[in-house]
Amino acid sequence: MNAPLKLTDRKRQAIVDAAIAEFRATGFEATSMDKIAATAGVSKRTVYNHFPSKDELFAQILHELWSSTAAMPPPPYDPARPLRDQLHQLLNNKMDMLQDGYFLDLARVAIAEAIHSPARAQEMVARLTEKEEAITTWLRAAQADGQLTRADPVLASQMLQGNLKTFAFWPQVTLNQPPLDAETQRKVVDATVEMFLSYANATA
The missing domain is CATH 1.10.357.10 (Tetracycline Repressor, domain 2)
Structure with a gap:
């Protein structure tokens, strides 16, 4: 049985999932880190703590x-x-x-x-x-x-x-x-x- 994800890992995955949803909806260029943060339910600072740039977030995808x-x-x-x-x-x-x-x-x-x-x-x-x-x-x-x-x-x-x-x-x-x-x-x-x-x- 897999161990439950830590809070920081859950937030990271939520950010990735939010980015996927927003990139699909409006495209990479039109998607802001603010929107990704809002969709993920985390602060913009949290997003940047995990991914210093939108390019790095896309690279993770x-x-x-x-x-x-x-x-x-x-x-x-x-x-x-x-x-x-x-x-x-x-x-x-x-x-x-x-x-x-x-x-x-x-x-x-x-x-x-x-x-x-x-x-x-x-x-x-x-x-x-x-x-x-x-x-x-x-x-x-x-x-x-x-x-x-x-x-x-x-x-x-x-x-x-x-x-x-x-x-x-x-x-x-x-x-x-x-x-x-x-x-x-x-x-x-x-x-x-x-x-x-x-x-x-x-x-x-």
């Missing part, structure tokens, strides 16, 4: 976005397990991350700011790209094992993740649609796996 993805690394390729089963596990893990409400809130803020100020979000984009490289590494291992006879690992990785995001990320981030229900998640993962195996001439 990007850090949490990265941490939420890094916390769920894909399992390594296992030559003893059927490829289809491993793909299902791989994509189900990815689906769980994409449909997490906190992750989606963080992504909305980061992507919106990346559009308005690409330089500010360069680190986030680079680190998320690095994270998605793990699936490419998994595909290379499967190909080396003779399980994928025609798929280019980089292209295949983009196809697999892009298909999930078409249904389970971009509509939620850009159109504020609700997360997919469990049955729809299952259908999207199942269809993605079967289409990929057909494309890759895989031995499932």
Whole structure:
């Protein structure tokens, strides 16, 4: 059982949550530290004690976005397990991350700011790209094992993740649609796996 957060940690998290809400509502540039303090229910001095600048607060949001993805690394390729089963596990893990409400809130803020100020979000984009490289590494291992006879690992990785995001990320981030229900998640993962195996001439 996790220990309860200390008061200072609760205030820090309240500030981050308030910043996410305000950045989503009005954008980074239009959001003031005063407004963040009011939304968090703390003093402006408390906000600055935790985050000396708005840029550092935004950097914390990007850090949490990265941490939420890094916390769920894909399992390594296992030559003893059927490829289809491993793909299902791989994509189900990815689906769980994409449909997490906190992750989606963080992504909305980061992507919106990346559009308005690409330089500010360069680190986030680079680190998320690095994270998605793990699936490419998994595909290379499967190909080396003779399980994928025609798929280019980089292209295949983009196809697999892009298909999930078409249904389970971009509509939620850009159109504020609700997360997919469990049955729809299952259908999207199942269809993605079967289409990929057909494309890759895989031995499932």
